[in-house]
Amino acid sequence: xxxxxxxxxxxxxxxxxxxxxxxxxxxxxxxxxxxxxxxxxxxxxxxxxxxxxxxxxxxxxxxxxxxxxxxxxxxxxxxxxxxxxxxxxxxxxxxxxxxxxxxxxxxxxxxxxxxxxxxxxxxxxxxxxxxxxxxxxxxxxxxxxxxxxxxxxxxxxxxxxxxxxxxxxxxxxxxxxxxxxxxxxxxxxxxxxxxxxxxxxxxxxxxxxxxxxxxxxxxxxxxxxxxxxxxxxxxxxxxxxxxxxxxxxxxxxxxxxxxxxxxxxxxxxxxxxxxxxxxxxxxx
Amino acid sequence: xxxxxxxxxxxxxxxxxxxxxxxxxxxxxxxxxxxxxxxxxxxxxxxxxxxxxxxxxxxxxxxxxxxxxxxxxxxxxxxxxxxxxxxxxxxxxxxxxxxxxxxxxxxxxxxxxxxxxxxxxxxxxxxxxxxxxxxxxxxxxxxxxxxxxxxxxxxxxxxxxxxxxxxxxxxxxxxxxxxxxxxxxxxxxxxxxxxxxxxxxxxxxxxxxxxxxxxxxxxxxxxxxxxxxxxxxxxxxxxxxxxxxxxxxxxxxxxxxxxxxxxxxxxxxxxxxxxxxxxxxxxxxxxxxxxxxxxxxxxxxxxxxxxxxxxxxxxxxxxxxxxxxxxxxxxxxxxxxxxxxxxxxxxxxxxxxxxxxxxxxxxxxxxxxxxxxxxxxxxxxxxxxxxxxxxxxxxxxxxxxxxxxxxxxxxxxxxxx
Numbered sequence: 109x110x111x112x113x114x115x116x117x118x119x120x121x122x123x124x125x126x127x128x129x130x131x132x133x134x135x136x137x138x139x140x141x142x143x144x145x146x147x148x149x150x151x152x153x154x155x156x157x158x159x160x161x162x163x164x165x166x167x168x169x170x171x172x173x174x175x176x177x178x179x180x181x182x183x184x185x186x187x188x189x190x191x192x193x194x195x196x197x198x199x200x201x202x203x204x205x206x207x208x209x210x211x212x213x214x215x216x217x218x219x220x221x222x223x224x225x226x227x228x229x230x231x232x233x234x235x236x237x238x239x240x241x242x243x244x245x246x247x248x249x250x251x252x253x254x255x256x257x258x259x260x261x262x263x264x265x266x267x268x269x270x271x272x273x274x275x276x277x278x279x280x281x282x283x284x285x286x287x288x289x290x291x292x293x294x295x296x297x298x299x300x301x302x303x304x305x306x307x308x309x310x311x312x313x314x315x316x317x318x319x320x321x322x323x324x325x326x327x328x329x330x331x332x333x334x335x336x337x338x339x340x341x342x343x344x345x346x347x348x349x350x351x352x353x354x355x356x357x358x359x360x361x362x363x364x365x366x367x368x369x370x371x372x373x374x375x376x377x378x379x380x381x382x383x384x385x386x387x388x389x390x391x392x
Numbered sequence: 393x394x395x396x397x398x399x400x401x402x403x404x405x406x407x408x409x410x411x412x413x414x415x416x417x418x419x420x421x422x423x424x425x426x427x428x429x430x431x432x433x434x435x436x437x438x439x440x441x442x443x444x445x446x447x448x449x450x451x452x453x454x455x456x457x458x459x460x461x462x463x464x465x466x467x468x469x470x471x472x473x474x475x476x477x478x479x480x481x482x483x484x485x486x487x488x489x490x491x492x493x494x495x496x497x498x499x500x501x502x503x504x505x506x507x508x509x510x511x512x513x514x515x516x517x518x519x520x521x522x523x524x525x526x527x528x529x530x531x532x533x534x535x536x537x538x539x540x541x542x543x544x545x546x547x548x549x550x551x552x553x554x555x556x557x558x559x560x561x562x563x564x565x566x567x568x569x570x571x572x573x574x575x576x577x578x579x580x581x582x583x584x585x586x587x588x589x590x591x592x593x594x595x596x597x598x599x600x601x602x603x604x605x606x607x608x609x610x611x612x613x614x615x616x617x618x619x620x621x622x623x624x625x626x627x628x629x630x631x632x633x634x635x636x637x638x639x640x641x642x643x644x645x646x647x648x649x650x651x652x653x654x655x656x657x658x659x660x661x662x663x664x665x666x667x668x669x670x671x672x673x674x675x676x677x678x679x680x681x682x683x684x685x686x687x688x689x690x691x692x693x694x695x696x697x698x699x700x701x702x703x704x705x706x707x708x709x710x711x712x713x714x715x716x717x718x719x720x721x722x723x724x725x726x727x728x729x730x731x732x733x734x735x736x737x738x739x740x741x742x743x744x745x746x747x748x749x750x751x752x753x754x755x756x757x758x759x760x761x762x763x764x765x766x767x768x769x770x771x772x773x774x775x776x777x778x779x780x781x782x783x784x785x786x787x788x789x790x791x792x793x794x795x796x797x798x799x800x801x802x803x804x805x806x807x808x809x
Contacts, residue, residue, distance in 0.1 A: 125478060126489035146521040153507055153518050160509045228505055232498065232522055233481035389483045390407070 128386060140235055147238045154246035169250035170257045172213075173205040180205075184322045193324045195353060199265055203352050204321040204345040206258050207283050210251040211341055212312045214284075218243040218291030219308045222388060223298050230389050237381060240291040244284055251280065262352055270354035279347045279363070286340035286370040289377030296381045299391050319345055325362065337365035340373060397574050397605040398456040398479065402488035404629075405449040405474050448474040450629040451488070458494070458573075459603040463620035463637055465613070465644045467661035468774070471629040472609045476576045479607065494573025494605070497523055499564075508552035512543060512562055515551050519566045533569045540591075541565035561588055568595045574605045593619070611774075613641050613718030645716065648758060648775040656776060657701070663762065663772025670702040670741075675761055675776040686779040688750055690800060691786035696724075696745040696759065698776075703739040704765035711745060712760040713752070714775075721757065721798045727764070751800045752781045753791060 140147070159165045177198050184190045185197030192200035221239040222229055229236065255276075262269065298304035316322075319341040325333050337343050343366025346359045449471040456462055464472040477483045478490060480498035505522035506515050516537055520530040530537075538544055541562045551559055577596070596619060600606050610616050616623065616637065623640025625633040625647070633643040656672050676685040680693035688694045698709055711724045724745055726733065743763070757779055762772040783791055786800040 122491050122493040124489050124491050125481060125485060127484055127486055143524075145525075145527045148527075149518045149521040153510060153514070156514065157507060157509045228522065231482065232505065234522060386484045389477070 140237075143235055143238070146234055147241065150238050150242035151245035154242045155249050158246060158250075166250075166253055169253040173202060173209045173254050174257070176205050176209075177202040180322050190323050191327060193326060193356065195349075195355065196265060199262065199267070199353060200324075200349065201322060202258055202261065203349045204319075206251070206254045207279065207344050207348050208316065208319065208321050208341065209254065210247050210280075211283050211287050211344070212316070213250065214244045214247045214287040215291055215294070215312055216308060217247075218287070219294035219298055219304055221291070222295045223302070223305075236385050236388055237292065237378070240295045240381075241288060243291065244287050247287075248280075248284075258352060267353050267355070269352055272351045272354060272358065275347060275351045275358075275363075278367075279344050279351065282340055282347075282363070282367050282370045283344045285374040286344075286366075289370070289373035289375070292377040292381040296384045296388075299384070299388050315339075315341070321345055325359075334361060334365065337362040338369045340366040340370035342366055343369075395458045396455055396491075397458045397460070397493055398454065398490065398607070400452050400454045400488065400490040403449060403452040403454075403475075403478065403485050403490055404447060404487035405471075405478060405483070406445045406447050406486045408445055447629050449478070449485070452629070452631060453488075454624065454631065454634070456605060456607065458605055460622055461600040461606040461620045462608065463616035463623045463640070464607060464609045464626060465616060465623055465640060466626035466632075467647075468664065469628075469661055470626040472626055473578060474629075475626070476578050476607065476609060479574075480576050492574065495524060496574045496576060497567065497570040497572030498576040499567045499578065506551050506559060506563065509550055511548045511550055512554070513547045515562070516566055519563065520570070523567060523570050524572070525570055537565045537569050540568065540595075557588075564588075564592055568592065568599075571599075572604070574607070575599055576607050578609045611718055613644070613716075617641060617717060641717075649778050656773060659773060661774070663769055665769050666771045667766075667768045669770050670700045670704050670707070670763065670765065671771045672698060672761055672763055672773055672776060673701050673741075674699040675759060675773075677759065677777060677779045686777055687782065688779060689782045689784035690752055690754060690791055691749050691784040694747045694750045696747070698743040698745075698761060698763065700741045700743070700763055700771070703741050704770065705739075706735075706765060707743060707770075708764040709743045709745070710762040710764070714758050714760060715798050716756045716758075719798075721752070749786065749802070750781065751786060751802070753795050753798055753800060754781050754783045755798070756780050757798075 159168060162168065164171065180201045181198045185192065185201070190197075218240040221243050222236060225239055228234075229239075259269070294304055294308060318336070318339055320327075320336075325336060325342060325346055328336060343359070343363040347363045347366075350356050350358055448469075452471075452475065464475065466472055474483075476498065478485050479492060480496055482498075505519040507518060510518060516534065517527070517530055521527065538547065541564075543558060543562060546554065546558065551562075554562070575596075593615065596606065596608075600619065606619075608616060608620055620637045623633070623635060623637040623644075624631060625640050625644050627647065632647070633640050635643070656674060662668075662671075675696070675698050677688055677694055677696045678685055679688045680695070681689075696711060698711075700707070708726045710726070713721045713724075715721050724747075726743075726745070758775040759777045759779070760772075760774045761776045763770045785791075787802045787804075791800055
């Protein structure tokens with residue numbers, strides 16, 4: 109109780125507002141900590157609002173990957189006869205679609221997050237990174253729902269995951285880092301150049317095909333297979349298959365490269381965001 | 393010194409004007425420009441030449457002490473809102489700095505943090521934390537907020553189903569319970585019904601009495617005068633007058649006066665929404681007996697004439713008479729037409745409004761004008777004219793020397809013997 113009161117009335121401190129250059133703001137932990145409640149509220153808002161006034165509600169989190177799974181199984185599995193490393197094609201594609209949907213939705217909604225909240229951005233100060241970050245946090249809820257469905261289907265198919273399933277949090281972290289870095293940069297560019305709105309849906313489709321969602325990355329010859337993991341989603345998707353279906357060898361090489369790449373995406377994205385953040389209110 | 397709440401030193405904010413300033417620009421332009429940049433080395437100063445720089449705020453050095461209630465006044469575009477935006481950290485200054493001591497709460501536009509799909513309850517938490525409140529604080533003040541907004545029954549209704557009055561009430565209630573050390577307020581009291589406005593004003597007064605610092609922007613000089621102790625008059629981004637509130641308001645009224653007597657085409661503080669296809673050149677009010685323009689007698693017929701630069705088809709005109717404290721007295725709007733109105737057959741640039749018997753108390757008033765055509769605002773000017781009302785008879789009845797208010801009504805009595 110006492111602690112509560114102390115945090116409610118902090119001693120007044122002097123803040124100098126002046127033109128800034130270079131980096132400083134987004135990555136200032138004190139600033140983010142001061143606004144931590146707002147971060148929670150924005151994420152909560154994004155979660156509550158996402159499916160409000162929709163007839164199917166949270167089921168949408170599942171319908172999209174399941175829908176793609178059916179279509180991909182018919183077209184790529186049956187008609188085109190793509191390899192699925194001996195796994196049932198529906199399972200093979202769904203295990204990849206679950207993290208992929210998380211990533212692509214974060215990109216789609218996150219890149220628009222600053223512009224669609226322009227009323228807030230131009231009227232009130234808060235660390236702007238909460239806008240794209242909130243979208244990603246809200247995406248965890250969808251991811252959790254679709255992950256449960258995935259596991260139900262995996263069991264129903266007679267697969268039993270091994271201890272490899274413990275790697276899932278790591279894989280999710282890689283996907284989230286890559287998503288945050290990418291959306292931070294895209295949402296910042298979107299403030300200046302609305303072209304981003306048209307580029308993103310198109311880029312997501314392209315990205316789907318350079319990620320081994322409909323095909324296994326083992327189809328690529330070396331060194332291309334290893335190099336392709338510079339795309340952080342390669343390690344995530346292949347890792348998800350291994351971790352949830354409990355088959356095959358651990359693709360640690362891919363996961364490792366992708367983890368490094370995701371961290372690079374994250375740092376580059378946040379750094380860019382940080383540099384341009386101060387001008388958002390003048391442009392949005 | 394800890395008792396200084398806000399200290400600004402040569403604070404400035406510039407915006408680039410010109411074609412590129414709109415901010416959107418396309419990626420292609422940026423890429424082309426980036427590609428050309430290496431070839432443009434040495435051509436310094438070109439950047440300035442390409443787009444004019446507008447200084448919304450220039451070399452502003454101010455000190456506001458803790459507990460002061462300061463009114464910022466000035467014409468449109470004088471830099472009042474820009475200053476508030478810098479102090480609330482929405483935008484960065486271009487030059488100088490501002491030291492702000494204590495938590496800042498801003499009411500730059502109430503309700504901006506509301507999400508239409510969320511309920512009132514959810515929005516209180518969201519809006520509160522957007523304004524900088526901790527969750528624990530909101531929880532302890534929740535009931536107070538709801539009570540102040542008078543909306544217990546609608547707490548679990550999505551805000552999109554609220555009337556605009558309701559959302560404003562809720563928004564103000566959240567903001568009013570923020571209890572910051574420094575409160576920045578921009579023209580929020582213009583919303584809501586009269587009773588709620590009074591209540592909000594009372595709350596502001598309370599905040600001021602508690603020794604917190606308030607910086608207040610409003611066009612309503614009466615509210616400013618009632619609330620503030622110190623007035624800062626800004627003109628073109630610079631401090632023109634910094635004085636006790638009555639002095640600052642006097643100074644502002646004098647600038648209005650000199651602005652009104654100037655050629656109206658030279659005025660730059662025009663309505664920002666205007667299309668500018670035609671501009672107000674002159675605005676005068678005449679007494680029926682002739683004589684000096686802008687001197688009229690209470691109770692006598694008067695004519696307000698507006699001259700514009702260009703003829704446009706079906707122009708409409710809206711005149712607002714405002715008293716010396718900035719409070720609107722009445723609006724005369726040609727769009728609200730009546731059978732007595734005349735629309736001439738020929739084109740012209742002169743609009744006339746006849747008042748049968750001027751029902752104003754003696755004193756000084758100003759006229760704000762908006763000219764519309766083609767369903768757009770073409771031009772708008774505050775204080776296009778200032779005029780004095782001389783004592784006279786209204787309905788053959790003299791005006792009481794101690795009469796209060798702004799208007800006299802035609803009336804008659806029936807009294808016992």
